[in-house]
Amino acid sequence: MAFFTRPQSANAAIKIVRPSSGDDDQLRPSRKDSVQRQCRNIMIYGSCKFENKGCAYYHPPARSTRSSVLSIPRAESPSKGLSQSVNAPVFIPKVPAHIKTASTPPPSIATPPPPEPQYHHDNQQQQQPEEYGEYPYPPVGDEEMEMHDINSNNFYADTPYDGYDPSTANPYFASATPFLRQPLNYHLYSSVIPSAFVNSVTDTQFVPPSSELRTLLQSRGEDLHIAPAPGLNLPEELQGYHSLIPLENTNGASERRKFGNWTSTVYRAVNSIDGTVYCLRRIENYRLPHQAAFTAIETWAKLQHSGIVSIHEAFTTHAFGDSSLVVAYAYHPKAQTLFDAHLKSAYGTRGAGGFQPIPERTLWSYIVQLAGTIKRVHDAGHVVRMIDVSKVLVTSKNRVRISSCGIFDVLLYDTPQDTHLLQQDDLTMFGRLLFALCTGNVMASSGGNFQKSLEVMGRLYSPEIKAVALFLVNKGGPHKSIGQLLEMLSSKVAAEMGDALNAADTMENELMGELENARLVRLLCKFNFINERPEFAREPRWSETGDRYIVKLFRDYVFHQVDESGNPSVNLSHVLACLSKLDSGTDERIMLVSRDEQSCLVVSYKDIKACVESSFSELARAGSSTTTASGYR
Numbered sequence: 001m002a003f004f005t006r007p008q009s010a011n012a013a014i015k016i017v018r019p020s021s022g023d024d025d026q027l028r029p030s031r032k033d034s035v036q037r038q039c040r041n042i043m044i045y046g047s048c049k050f051e052n053k054g055c056a057y058y059h060p061p062a063r064s065t066r067s068s069v070l071s072i073p074r075a076e077s078p079s080k081g082l083s084q085s086v087n088a089p090v091f092i093p094k095v096p097a098h099i100k101t102a103s104t105p106p107p108s109i110a111t112p113p114p115p116e117p118q119y120h121h122d123n124q125q126q127q128q129p130e131e132y133g134e135y136p137y138p139p140v141g142d143e144e145m146e147m148h149d150i151n152s153n154n155f156y157a158d159t160p161y162d163g164y165d166p167s168t169a170n171p172y173f174a175s176a177t178p179f180l181r182q183p184l185n186y187h188l189y190s191s192v193i194p195s196a197f198v199n200s201v202t203d204t205q206f207v208p209p210s211s212e213l214r215t216l217l218q219s220r221g222e223d224l225h226i227a228p229a230p231g232l233n234l235p236e237e238l239q240g241y242h243s244l245i246p247l248e249n250t251n252g253a254s255e256r257r258k259f260g261n262w263t264s265t266v267y268r269a270v271n272s273i274d275g276t277v278y279c280l281r282r283i284e285n286y287r288l289p290h291q292a293a294f295t296a297i298e299t300w301a302k303l304q305h306s307g308i309v310s311i312h313e314a315f316t317t318h319a320f321g322d323s324s325l326v327v328a329y330a331y332h333p334k335a336q337t338l339f340d341a342h343l344k345s346a347y348g349t350r351g352a353g354g355f356q357p358i359p360e361r362t363l364w365s366y367i368v369q370l371a372g373t374i375k376r377v378h379d380a381g382h383v384v385r386m387i388d389v390s391k392v393l394v395t396s397k398n399r400v401r402i403s404s405c406g407i408f409d410v411l412l413y414d415t416p417q418d419t420h421l422l423q424q425d426d427l428t429m430f431g432r433l434l435f436a437l438c439t440g441n442v443m444a445s446s447g448g449n450f451q452k453s454l455e456v457m458g459r460l461y462s463p464e465i466k467a468v469a470l471f472l473v474n475k476g477g478p479h480k481s482i483g484q485l486l487e488m489l490s491s492k493v494a495a496e497m498g499d500a501l502n503a504a505d506t507m508e509n510e511l512m513g514e515l516e517n518a519r520l521v522r523l524l525c526k527f528n529f530i531n532e533r534p535e536f537a538r539e540p541r542w543s544e545t546g547d548r549y550i551v552k553l554f555r556d557y558v559f560h561q562v563d564e565s566g567n568p569s570v571n572l573s574h575v576l577a578c579l580s581k582l583d584s585g586t587d588e589r590i591m592l593v594s595r596d597e598q599s600c601l602v603v604s605y606k607d608i609k610a611c612v613e614s615s616f617s618e619l620a621r622a623g624s625s626t627t628t629a630s631g632y633r
């Protein structure tokens with residue numbers, strides 16, 4: 001049988017050895033000394049039911065004696081700790097209870113180290129301290145270790161654990177068995193914004209309710225991992241991009257002419273250098289007149305804005321069998337064009353009233369966002385050139401981004417044009433887009449449709465919307481600018497700003513909820529690295545001894561508990577609570593029981609955390625890549 005030796009770390013537990021038979025006699029008090037010996041019920045439960053009914057032991061008045069079992073002063077040396085523990089009363093746990101101790105000390109830099117954890121043992125026949133050398137530790141459990149039904153009696157059933165009111169218990173800690181707990185060291189975690197201030201249940205302008213948001217993010221994650229169907233007949237590899245999937249129907253070529261005379265197709269592809277998914281827009285049959293035509297792409301790549309789909313790079317290729325221009329953009333999973341999101345239904349059910357008017361609040365949001373984006377582009381001395389319902393993407397709730405920027409700059413490199421005039425054209429295109437969104441008709445602002453469209457707008461929306469649309473499409477002279485439009489929109493911009501800040505708060509709150517998950521996953525990874533490791537450092541039982549023994553017992557405590565009938569207790573709340581406490585390293589102590597129930601160890605989460613850290617560091621040091629290990633901190 002292998003035993004583990006005392007590790008050098010200060011967090012090691014102290015074994016409390018059951019006194020020898022001679023000591024047993026000592027412990028079994030005679031009537032004479034029983035008045036001096038403190039009643040064990042007091043020490044364990046804090047009270048004794050038989051105090052006034054003939055119990056022969058000493059009953060001190062203070063209830064806090066219960067914790068005295070756990071507060072043996074820190075051993076100055078292992079042998080001293082042992083000598084103290086020899087005199088400690090034998091304590092045999094019967095349930096995997098969480099020991100409630102004095103409240104967690106307030107955070108302080110000068111916090112004294114917690115008392116040394118104690119090891120309680122009653123299997124003294126097998127384990128004389130001398131067997132393990134100077135620092136006795138519990139043996140590694142037997143090969144036939146079994147998890148006994150340690151809940152099988154109600155040893156603690158009527159324990160008066162003061163201060164614990166199940167009705168006020170956080171459901172987070174809900175457990176089948178009474179869960180005796182200590183508050184988490186919340187100062188080690190950032191607190192979430194109180195729900196009274198940030199509501200994650202109701203709809204907000206930019207963030208859907210929490211449940212919907214999770215579904216949305218999940219579906220986006222799935223979208224990113226879609227593999228191309230076989231038989232797409234697309235290039236295997238394209239300038240470092242692979243796994244191409246067309247994002248539109250490539251059969252109806254006549255519908256794909258949004259770039260003058262050029263036909264474009266959009267693909268989703270994975271970049272083999274950074275593993276990221278990109279959106280590739282291909283312009284068919286294009287010949288690059290001059291390498292300098294790509295200067296515009298470089299300029300656009302630097303123009304980062306929340307309203308622009310970012311450009312990654314551009315190149316020409318023959319991989320499609322022609323000479324194509326390809327521009328790689330950021331890929332926004334599940335993005336829809338404004339046309340698909342709002343107008344498609346009108347076109348699909350023409351004459352059947354398929355167009356669902358866009359709510360005015362949403363429309364204002366679109367207007368403000370697009371105006372802000374255009375302002376940014378114009379201020380930088382550029383031109384958008386393509387503002388169309390088929391080129392503005394809805395990337396998340398009410399969030400719009402202009403896509404395909406920069407392409408016209410490359411395509412029309414040889415055609416010098418006046419920037420100011422082009423900027424005026426941007427405004428006109430913006431106006432047309434607004435007409436289309438208000439009426440559900442992409443041709444709403446043209447020729448004979450114009451008057452009818454104004455009537456529809458007047459009927460569906462406030463006069464301010466109509467005024468903005470008219471300002472944009474009317475020829476306002478050379479001084480008409482996006483700045484003037486933003487002045488008209490000032491009150492709407494303020495409202496939009498408020499909504500955007502609300503969205504940031506809501507997202508921050510959602511993130512806080514997820515942050516702990518990441519920490520817990522890291523912890524679980526560490527457990528898996530340590531536990532049941534077949535061999536390490538030429539020691540087949542490395543993962544069963546030393547600090548690792550504590551880690552192993554803790555793993556059992558968290559995951560392998562059983563209920564009164566011996567059935568597995570799969571209480572996720574218990575797991576999460578334990579892992580959170582471990583992660584924050586609280587001073588709260590728990591009792592770890594070996595599978596054969598012959599050994600138990602009272603140890604704080606802080607100590608266990610130190611054991612996990614030291615064991616993991618040992619592995620990490622031996623591992624080839626320390627950088628990999630640091631990722632788990």
Ligand SMILES: Nc1ncnc2c1ncn2[C@@H]1O[C@H](COP(=O)(O)OP(=O)(O)OP(=O)(O)O)[C@@H](O)[C@H]1O
Nearest residue numbers: 247248255256258266279330331332335336337390
């Ligand atoms: N950056 C992007 N990220 C994710 N999806 C995109 C991106 N750019 C475009 N898409 C998607 O690709 C599809 C095709 O885009 P495209 O701009 O060609 O729209 P379209 O309506 O087909 O226009 P066209 O008539 O010019 O082909 C659309 O469904 C759009 O949502």
